[in-house]
């Protein structure tokens with residue numbers, strides 16, 4: 402009997418789904434060197450499980466999923482599950498070079514270009530909300546809900562600790578059956594990797610405790626949304642200096658930070674096609690939901706698209722200072738979401754944009770005249786297609802396939818009322 406863990410090598414696709422292949426321990430070393438087989442058209446699988454036809458890849462071609470050792474996530478054996486080492490992979494051509502449509506390569510190249518241009522490293526953390534759908538009703542933020550989720554919750558936190566994710570808070574959230582888990586910031590590619598992995602750990606542990614976890618942006622049209630808030634900061638790798646912070650500037654946002662924000666705001670409508678890409682995502686992105694109620698930058702306002710997060714007095718402000726992008730959810734591929742935000746920020750830094758207005762904390766919810774986010778996914782996809790800047794950041798096969806996958810998800814859910822639509826998306830996310 403072999404007690405070495407199985408090795409599962411995975412990618413995350415345009416539907417935000419994690420898919421891959423396992424090899425036994427005896428094959429792990431060769432899988433690390435050469436990867437495992439994969440198929441280009443797998444990128445055209447929708448959230449509902451079928452390959453979108455036609456797609457640019459068709460039935461031909463071969464790829465390798467080449468695992469990145471830094472992503473190793475160990476799931477110990479349990480009573481009825483073998484131990485597994487889960488790895489995330491780069492999608493490569495047979496000669497080992499990166500595949501131009503690989504979402505992880507998209508993030509990696511955006512980050513590399515950002516650092517080459519600015520000299521700064523991007524640090525990030527993805528904050529996730531989700532629901533355990535089978536729990537009894539309990540009060541927002543309550544001790545009862547925290548306890549009702551155990552031992553799921555403590556096992557999740559322990560597994561994140563074991564794998565070095567640095568869990569920071571595990572909390573019963575506002576909505577019915579809703580929770581939030583936050584992990585410490587890291588270099589941004591690793592943060593996106595951990596977003597992929599964390600979702601699968603949550604789902605996996607939930608299943609093994611008889612719960613059903615969903616990250617659907619909304620499970621009920623009148624209920625709370627499940628967001629993924631992406632926290633971003635910039636750091637000079639040689640001095641450790643914070644690139645977004647300047648104590649002398651409004652809101653503490655440096656001149657460079659203002660330009661970064663300007664790029665994100667200017668392209669926000671196209672960006673949300675990538676960060677909020679399900680037919681239900683834009684029901685969440687509405688005013689007065691504390692998700693993102695419009696295209697604006699604000700200090701400590703949970704309706705903002707970009708929020709300047711609070712810092713703790715007494716502690717080093719520069720090291721805590723970060724911008725939070727709130728218009729993301731877990732139907733998005735974390736690498737595409739991150740890469741798109743970084744490209745937008747870089748575009749802001751390298752082009753002439755007006756300084757964005759920083760809405761003060763005391764502006765409350767009366768934010769007259771702010772630009773609206775797309776009303777639905779078709780409007781966001783049109784914005785992506787029409788944005789002559791954002792659409793060029795993607796390999797054309799990747800962009801075309803992304804739009805085809807999303808269009809098929811729109812077509813397959815056409816005619817559903819909001820409640821049924823929420824249900825349909827919660828079934829697959």
Ligand code: GLU
Pocket residue numbers: 530625626627628629685690691692693703727
């Ligand atoms: N649930 C909200 C969302 O949809 C976020 C609430 C919060 O600020 O934690 O994004």
Ligand code: MG
Pocket residue numbers: 530574581
């Ligand atoms: Mg929250």
